[in-house]
Amino acid sequence: LPTYPFQHQRHWLNPAGSSDTARSGRGPTAHPLLTAMVDLPDGATVHTGLLDPRTQPWLDDHAIDGTVLLPGTAITELLWAAGDGATVAELTLHAPVLLPESGAARVRVVVGAPGADGAREVVVHAAADGREWTHHATAVLAPRATTTADPAPWPVPDAAWPPPGAEPVVIDGLYSRLAEHGLEYGPTFRNVRAVWRDGRHTYAEVALPEGTRDSRYGLHPALLDAALHPPALERDESGPVLVPFSFTGATLYAAGATELRVRLTAIDAETVAVAVADTNGAAIAVVDELRLRPAAKPDPAGQGALFVLDWTPIDTLAAPPTNARYDIIGEDGEDGNDRLVAALEGAGSTTRTWPDAAAFAHALSSGATAPDAVLVPRLGTGHDDVGAAVSAELLDHLRTLRWWLTDERTADIPLVVVTASAVATEPEHPADLVHAPSWGMSRSAQAEHPGRITLIDLAAGALHDAAAAVGFALAAHEPQIAVREGRVLIPRLARAASSAPGPAPFDAERTVIVTGASGGLAGHVAQHLVTRHGVRHLLLLSRTRATALADRLTTLGARPVVVACDVADAGQLAAALREIPAEHPLGAVVHTAGILGDATLTGLTDEQVAAVLRAKVSGTLNLHEQTADLAAFILFSSAAGVFGGAGQANYAAANTFLDAFAGHRRAAGLPATALAWGLWDEETGTTAHLTGADRDRLEHSGLRPLDTAAGLALFDAALTATHPVVLPLSPDLRRFEKSEVPPLLRALV
Template structure:
């Protein structure tokens, strides 16, 4: 069996010529299909899809369910299943066999044979559930398998945006804690279980603490939705840091791309270096490991980290991981580049480069379960480690403070590291979670190992890195000194199986000169006044009545002689900037604004032209009030800040230009515009 991330219509087209050999076994979602059949046919299709850049994967089973091969077992299966006596159940079943809602009374031997023989129409059943108003999907299984297809179907179904899916248990995490966590996921979506049955006679409500919460996130961050990159000739990279992958023509390499931001990868905000949010070097290494998988390389032979990848508080960063052609010895060059995601003018910056190799790493040692504290070791205070790192400019938030306990044994360090619970659900998507691997290195900062006068050091060069068991949320670490500023790194899981290893990791002191000033982007703007283009004054202004204060202007809009369509102008004189004056002026301006809007009851009311003296502190309240009115009633209020009285031609020009706010300074009429803040020292290629 092979999983294919393509629409079923395209899969069926590509199965032409494979009749009787390979067939569609299951349709789990709009782009989640499984095929089954002859091994040779599957091998041919797998090769074809791989060359086309489709991330098809073989499923680890040795039988071809839902294919013609099941016919060979028909008589035997019908005989074995014959004693089944189906009965109607209380809970309706949306059948993936008939496509209808069933009560179970027809689930006899023939039904179950058909279930095993024909295509599983899981997407059809999901769509029918959505159409019937169901919006909560719980996958009861040892590990989420079809939840991805359900989520795809939800996102592809109009009006189903409020629906969601959760799992129940997970691979290597099948205990009561995992089940309760899944119940909690339901609860935060607004679907609460009967807690009395979950905790019979043992649970009670407790009060929340009255002090402010610290360093905890309580608002859920939605996962970024993956678009259909196949429409652009790409394949999904199936990785949290990388969105798309494409194999270059001629087998010359591959390119993987992604976009990082705090909106989509909020956990990166917990990695602060020299006051900046920096993507950890372990994340760049994880990208290189994913690139190695794309071109069938076994490990990262070397990766040198050249420049930090800084994330802005707002906005995003585009990332490219490129792999070159094989050099004849099984090695390929790899590099990681980045640039601001809001700019197409800024060039790409290389953050890391290195080499991938097809040569497999040495076989891991025999697994040994964790044995607690190593004999003859000295315990290291984890909090002291983080204090020392912070003093050196490396400030870690909860996601990266994964060091739980550590020991020093001669020239070796042993540590236990663990991701916070909130990150356990995403660990499966990584070869090795960057925050877990980063935490594995923290113990090396302790003065008992690094020396009392050592500066804060960051990863610089990795050599011989390979991943074993994927998706770990906790690890036992062994760091062995391999030179003055180098370590050998080994991570294992609680059962002693290898998670990741590095033949050598070189560390270097933190160099703040590598942090270039970030380019201007859409995160920081300032207000500028730009001369109004083409505005030289005008003529033919609508009827205009001037008033010297807001009170008389408001009075002119009421009563039998109220002004009709046209313009009511207020020329405010400079005033002494006292609190009482600000309050009085703002209150009178509010009455005027309300009168302008109330005049619409007797037909179209007038526009209001408000001229305020330049740099008048007492007018600030009026200015803010009028701007609020402009946002609610566009076109009704025009605000002008002037250093003298406007001429009739200038008034006509202001009204004709149709800007909500203008300024007259030194005889020039200007309009307010936002301009990006330029960072000192920024250079742009010309």
Template sequence: QTYWLRPAPTHNDPTHLGQSATGHSFLAAAVDTAGTDQVIFTGRLSLDTHPWLADHAVAGTVILPGTAHLDLALHAAHHTGHTHIEELTLETPLALPETGSLHLQVTLQAPDDDGRRTLTIHTRPTDAQDQWTQHATGILSAPTEDGTPSTTLGPWQPAGTHPLDVEDLYDRISTRGYHYGHAFRGLTAAWEDDHHHIQAEVSLPEDIDTHGHGIHPALLDAALHALLATTDEDQTPNTIRLPFSWSGVTLHTPHTRPNRLRARLTPTSPDTLTLHLTDPDTDTPLLTADTLTVRTTDPTKLNPTTPQNSLYRLTWHPATHTPTTDTAPQAATDKWLHLGDDAATTLAETSRAIAAGQPAPPMIVLDTTPHPTSNNHTPHATPERTRQLTTDTLHLIQHYLADDNLRDTHLTLLTHNAITTETGEHLTDPAAAALWGLIRTAQQENPGRITLADTDHTPHTHTHLATALTTAHTNNEPQLALRNGTTHHPRLTPHHQPPLTIPDTHWKLALTNTGTIDNLTLTPQPPDTTPLNPGEVRITVHAAGLNFRDIVVTLGMVHDTRNIGGECAGTVTATADDVTDYTIGDRVMGLFPHIAPTATTDQRLLTKIPTDWTYAQAATTPAVFLTAYYALH
């Protein structure tokens, strides 16, 4: 045991971090941990103690708004002298249970050499010993200047703005999954100019107490609702967009606690914007954010009943509504740009034409089908065609994404039988299959700009292709496959596989054959009761690790006749007479010849488990540590 003492701060010390109230509505205590410079804020969240949170429901699930995560980060920053949020990324939605509460923990790591601190936000149910769920990560720092905005915002409601319809906004957006109740219906007026710059006036209901928040999460969240009132956003069906990350955030007046504000939202891309919040009476800055990124959210990931830590597999599902006739407006599709063999040249010419004043095409379609007379479509030429196709496509996409003239033009890549959507289908263009991995990466980095579409060559598919591409773009579906005219979309679905049957007798993990993990099995084996040789130790195994070698052997990628599974953790049950480093009952981890309920190995291949480690942590350590040790020494 180690004990630490230090003089207690005075009560008027603003950085007092004793085991007492922190001044935040969600956090009850803050602890400055001895010897580590780590700071931990703790509290509880529930709809009983904070009933106004029930007014923030998305797709039927009450979740903590992204603005509340920012509020927690700003509060932690203020208590440690870090007035600036360098970045904050929301990783997992924080769903609030209808009954019961959640343990809340905000952790600040020790400052680095530049004085920055890493922040994490975790919760877990108070009535269970579940693992903590990490919801957000961030970095706190001190601003490089005085922290006040240097840009001139201009007059409120400048010439050229037009009012947005916010009177029945909350009723309209409820049909899209935004279920905002009394506390979050704070948007009272909004305006937009021709450059999509937005101004909004927001106020909290009188019965909402702002005490315990730098800027109340409901007030800040309502400022973002102006995005939902814009013409473009209001016409986008079946999409839910929520805050994903913040960067460059400064709270200029942490003690003001306003119940009204003015917001200026300036889009910098389809998914990013800058944010300036000011006092409506004095026009002084309250909060500024260099970048707020919003992203489309899968509603199924918001439901707290969704199984956690499950295995998922990619499956293709038919679209809910598949048109029976081609309903894509002919006038719109006639404006599409279809790239041919010299795609790069055509793209460059199109960009110059747009710069010269011609209208930008709404969509560019690149068809990757090889020319019928091309020798590169033969199986023997597949590696060369794969290399050429991926290289050319990569260069084309890089130029497309970097060209500001094409920012309002959507790109669709067509492949043909480059993927399979169900059992029995055959992939006939492996070169184009390589594009799917490449383009998926580009889609993640540039959401909403690229669509991947794979087709078969049936007449029905050809008839409905234009409509399918138009619908996918409208509904923000980044990938689709057309099979006999029916549109399919990829979805992650739980993978249900029967568990291994544990034999009644003693067993060990073995392979019946290589090539697939389905060949893993538990084979019966008599218990090991042979006398121990000198230097040997026998343990009861509580956890076993599978490392990279086990994977490649199981898949048949390398030929190795030894057993799989070479690292275990457990409790010593017997030792040879000459073993003095270990006794019965010791918790140990190390290398073993196989995975079984009991295992025997040489004492030189063991070490004791640190007291604060679980068996699972210990079982996954030996191969990793020894690999690094061997590489370094």
């Protein structure tokens, strides 16, 4: 093999554009990426184009861990083009734009109408061919004079170059070092020619290779990206390589440069100021502040996405099996049990009833014939004290499952949990609050003991379907089904429908409650509310005062009130709410509080169940009862309730209650959204205990951890979700062969 890099030169003909933008109502543009625009009556504009390596080969030269993605500098270029000379006052990159292995990705930049100060909000979306649109970036464009002086203070024409006193830096190995960290740059991006350093400043020369120069760009993304490569030379080899995350005050002064002089000024460990000039020292562009973050492995699903639990019809109920023999665990006369017995026997089944699992097991030891299945009904209704009923129901269910799974005599007998309206197959019909948590606990039991437990949910008042439903589930080996109007439904994850961007439900003059405020996740969210959504008044509640978070928010211009409060204690919560100033009434609740009490189901104690339910169930009920006139009621739930977290039966049950409660509030016309989070990459109060083996096991289930930026972007996306329960997840579907895909993920493959 030759010792020099391979030359990349295409000999394929580039496809000619075929769309007639004029006839479609769009105006053509000269930009190579944004090729059409539409002016809207209110002064907003919509810019569209294609990210196609066949017409822009340089796009193939930027990859992380083998996945080709659009550099963040290209988003800046799109904004400069759409803004027609405006400064990019703020730009935050929420998720990378992944380019498909074949074909092109569509890109759409929507520039809002100017406000009184001339500023315009911008959102950037992209979609591969045949895929849904993904929100990748938000920005604010401002008239140039409002942020950065013109001309730029550096560089100045005829300045000495390189600057006196700057020491040269060896650049050999720069791109091999970046490649070791997964940043794979092709020839179009390997543009650093020389580097010098002088105290806080790093200077560089960068130039586009011949054959890639295109005067239609304001500042070619590959050239500006290369200007940001030199800091990699300063970092320890074991440390992370940093990539752009957000831009502040990015102004383009002159277009078409192909060679640059660069000055990078360190502001802090992860922030630099950028100034670039041409070879004569004339200003080309500046970025007042460029925030960097460690390069993360790209997520082919789009740095996570919002999903919903979709109940998909697969069949209609047939006639029930004849002469089936079912035993029922539960006292005669218990609410619903007699009706279930009557329905089964009316369909030709034979039944026996036992007061508990121990009585059934004793009967087996005494010579009783084993049935075709044992049914555990959870059918009671009409509870006045929901919190107490949930606790009593779950503890009884735990005792049944615990006995069943530890007794060897039951190992070969199917256990079927039968509920009525315990799952919401449609958002407008919320789940029963008392029985929904039994599904969360049972899903965890299924995860720990595959093949031993089946879950069946019937519509309220439709116990006549019970015999046919049990027969279908056992014959089809479906672990979870629901039956509605004779149709058999199975749960599958589906991408949440895209909702039109709307205003966030936060008012700068109203107070936002954040519970669990001493936790790491709550800290990120609270800071995000301040920096992204302009929240200024927060009531931070946690069992220990979150003073460190309050201090951090104060430096950001917020006015937090900190109260040590257990939200599960109604009296403590009432006292805390009185701390809200009258001039800044309560506007929103973000309930993140929760604790863990992990144990396998057979070792789980009643005390562990009660402790976990306290923050989730009692805390949620108290917040609901003691607040009103809210714009948002956001519940931090967990995907464990949907997937069934092994070793987390109590936690899964508690979070399934939150999901059901969000549905009840929505049905009552009140705001509510439950976010059933997957694992976050950063350690939080509920993940700090996980070992490396635990995390590997969770990733093997097909769910990758979300990094903090991706999680906060999904939080924002969920604010306008139409479904009351969304799952912010990052599934890794490439991990599975077809036969290994868990049932919940099969519709995504």
